[in-house]
Amino acid sequence: MNKVDTYIEKVIKRGDKGSALLAKICAPTLKNSEFVEVLEDGMNGVAVLRIPESHVVAVHSSGGDPKQENLKPYAESVVDRLVEQALLIGATPLAFADDINSNTGDISMITEIGGALTEKANRAGLVIMNGENAILGARVSPLYQANISATMISLIDRSSKFNKLDNEDFVRLILGGGTFVGQKDGVNYAVFDPKGEAIYANCDGVGTKVEFYERTRRWELGIEDWMAMVFDDTMKLGARARALSGVAELDEEHYGVFSKIESHTLSFTSRKRGFGNLACIIQQEIVGKRICGFADGKQAYNISGSVVSTIDEERLKNPLKPGAGEHLIAIRGKPTPRSNGITDKRKIAIRLFGENYQDTKEGKLFLEYLAEPSTVLYPVFKELVDNDLATSVYHMSGGAYDSKLAKPLAKHDLFVSIDNLFPPDWRELALVGANFTSAETSYSKWPMGNEGFITTKDPKKAIEMIKQFGLEAIDVGILENAAGEKTGVELKAFNGEKVYFSGRN
CATH class of the missing domain: 3.90.650.10 (PurM-like C-terminal domain)
Incomplete structure (x- = not known):
């Protein structure tokens, strides 16, 4: 049995509740790509991607089709949209991380969503790297049961001259080891060169705290809570964040809320020490009555997504670890x-x-x-x-x-x-x-x-x-x-x- 098979077996045994159940259902997709590697030797079985040096990474996010009322076609639409985004920017979709925000966290609901995502991923030859399940209660309409956002890691072949992305700044930034952020036909995306390092993705959301920001009309501050959750989890592995990519779900657009969220995302990371060449992108999704605010007629919103990071070889050999006497x-x-x-x-x-x-x-x-x-x-x-x-x-x-x-x-x-x-x-x-x-x-x-x-x-x-x-x-x-x-x-x-x-x- 190889490392990937062993890892899948461990994940399946972890449990049948919430995120553990989601991981159990989706784990077999790790076999869909030769680029998946399971890190052991102190990394506690972390699944990462090792892509060829002939390629760079594109990162982009999407929610599902808000008009789909049934769970299975809604979950499938998330994958369809991610694949469409990748093809639009001239990339090849490889792997994604998903964040489920549900009304109840019901086991049958998670099972149905996980099964639909896995089935769709298997058909497309995609890997599901990571998944999160959060129970938001009445903030998610019981009619729809759950909302899903996901972040795709796609590949762009260097020899294709970046295919449809004809941009000199893009080429210069990638070859210089930085990142590039762009938009094409409504799709926000980030590109970076991992330079042979292992690629890791983790996802999370703000949760129900957005209600406080709705009440204060400071919607943009939810970005900081989202960053705190996903970035701090990244650092546990000693990973370096390369791209922050997520979805801002709005019932409808009021008060220029999305522009405030997008602007605050960029200003916060640019003025704070320690973020380096981090690329930040937020995709707006108008989801109608799928989400509910604290009162009728008030702006309802949610933020969730992923950080895609790299882990260098030295850190892989020497993972963070506490010791006696410290x-x-x-x-x-x-x-x-x-x-x-x-x-x-x-x-x-x-x-x-x-x-x-x-x-x-x-x-x-x-x-x-x-x-x-x-x-x-x-x-x-x-x-x-x-x-x-x-x-x-x-x-x-x-x-x-x-x-x-x-x-x-x-x-x-x-x-x-x-x-x-x-x-x-x-x-x-x-x-x-x-x-x-x-x-x-x-x-x-x-x-x-x-x-x-x-x-x-x-x-x-x-x-x-x-x-x-x-x-x-x-x-x-x-x-x-x-x-x-x-x-x-x-x-x-x-x-x-x-x-x-x-x-x-």
């Missing part, structure tokens, strides 16, 4: 709930301040906090890793301290005791108290004042570098080899209570 450093920016566990916070705010709490004095005070974007940690993570000041990185998203910190530490048979975390914002504590949420549940769902963590052998220099990015950092503990069955994280909560996550569940 220091755990907590990082935070402005007070923010980030974008995980938001559904509960939305419901609590309505219960406390009313359906239109954005118009009340107290509600505005809390909304100021709830609508603060997540800090995008990728630039500081990258700088720390590039300077050998971080041996591993973690950001607080779904599952928080349990899934995103305890679990990866437990995988390496490590344990850390933490008693001096940054305290949560007072509004966070008010929402926790109003919901009678226990400390254990709070830290398993929410960041609770701490946005990310790194492990390092040199805490002083690491903290100095973090502060150069306008962030705060504090040394919160020293990693130890697991003693018996005690792995993961034990922390002192905001109320003084000890909370323990083994990371083994």
Whole structure:
């Protein structure tokens, strides 16, 4: 059995819920291309692409046909549109990553979508690299059950003189190792030269936090939450982001929302240190009643997509890995709930301040906090890793301290005791108290004042570098080899209570 077959077998055994089920259904498509490679030796079975040096990479995104009410033809239309885009720009479609935003996360729904995507991919000889399933509840119309966005990695043969893309700037940028962003007949695309490095793709979305931006009419800020999720996941592998590509779904165009989203995407990455030659593209999709806002007549929107990155050979040989004796450093920016566990916070705010709490004095005070974007940690993570000041990185998203910190530490048979975390914002504590949420549940769902963590052998220099990015950092503990069955994280909560996550569940 080869590495790809072994990897597929492992994925299939992982589970039958949500994203794990989606991965199980789609995994066999990895055999559709000779360019797929499964990285082991510390990379934990990561599937990447190794394309011939005779080609460069084109990246583009699409949603499905919004008029399709049934799941199977809708899912199939996503693949059809991606293939059409590739052919339009003179590229050969190779592999895609998909993001499903559903009403309920129903298993039969995921099974039907996953089956349709897989069947279509097999027919076209395409690989499904990655998939994500997010439950957005009433923000997705139950009539349609789910919306899908996907990002395609396509190939352009250098010898074709870039086929239909006749542009001198394009040629110059590619040969110089940079990136090129273009548009052809309504299709936004990015092109880059991986120069022989492994290509990786991961996907994610903003989730239900967009409701806060709808209420504040700052729709463009959702871009930062999306970036925080996809970029920070990229950095866990020590990968270098090359192209950010996604879909902005709008029920209909109000107030120039898409132009604000597109403009903010470009301005944010251009003014922030650490993004380098990153290409950013957003594809607008008008989806009508498939998505629902917080109130009738208000702009409804959603953002999801992928980062396509490269991993150099040195990083492949030496993956990021925490070790005993290293220091755990907590990082935070402005007070923010980030974008995980938001559904509960939305419901609590309505219960406390009313359906239109954005118009009340107290509600505005809390909304100021709830609508603060997540800090995008990728630039500081990258700088720390590039300077050998971080041996591993973690950001607080779904599952928080349990899934995103305890679990990866437990995988390496490590344990850390933490008693001096940054305290949560007072509004966070008010929402926790109003919901009678226990400390254990709070830290398993929410960041609770701490946005990310790194492990390092040199805490002083690491903290100095973090502060150069306008962030705060504090040394919160020293990693130890697991003693018996005690792995993961034990922390002192905001109320003084000890909370323990083994990371083994």
